[in-house]
Amino acid sequence: MPEGAPLALDVRLESVTEGVLVTGTVTAPLTGQCGRCLDPISDELVVDVCELFAYPDSVTDETTEADEIHRIDGDRLDVEPVVRDSVVLGLPWTPLCRPDCAGLCPTCGQRLDDLPAGHTHDLLDPRWAALAKFTDAGGSPDQRTNSSTSQE
Incomplete structure (x- = not known):
């Protein structure tokens, strides 16, 4: 993903008993090299987001550790860590220019x-x-x- 590239967020905030449930999708441009033939690729990454932000003094807030769940800070929700984690985990292990890419010849290095x-x-x-x-x-x-x- 290019550094500083804009992300498109389509999220829904729902008030639930224990906090605010954030659900939706994140769309991000994806650029890099094919993992087999090293040709440049560009695509679009779409990942789902679903995270609970706990209200202060809720049962969830009291029964979980500080790093186990996100919390509401006053009237604000910081969704950046949730979006970042979702995008990073959604990245392909081996990006391919196309699924049937044959790669490079191991002897001469040609496609x-x-x-x-x-x-x-x-x-x-x-x-x-x-x-x-x-x-x-x-x-x-x-x-x-x-x-x-x-x-x-």
């Missing part, structure tokens, strides 16, 4: 969606890399071994 079907790389196991110089010098290792022994 798999942009590469031809069946894109592969011929990888030589590093444990066998030292033997590759024998095949590059001409012929298989068996042929070189046979030719060297026949000259002796």
Whole structure:
């Protein structure tokens, strides 16, 4: 989410026995990178809000710890922490440009969606890399071994 971006709040305040119940939705712009292909993405995040703000001296106020529930401060309700927590918890763990994004090729780093079907790389196991110089010098290792022994 861009820093300082405006949020749209559609909330309802209801007086209930123990306090004021705040319900509604928060809409926020969402920008970032796709978690698979790293392309920039932009979307809209919509999350629900439901929180009770306890009246002073209510049963809820007396039976809960200070950090367990929000409280009414005079005639004011501070909904900012509730909105912030709802938005942060509503953010996707891995934002995607689209659900079927294939991501990046682990070898060349190109987007798999942009590469031809069946894109592969011929990888030589590093444990066998030292033997590759024998095949590059001409012929298989068996042929070189046979030719060297026949000259002796």
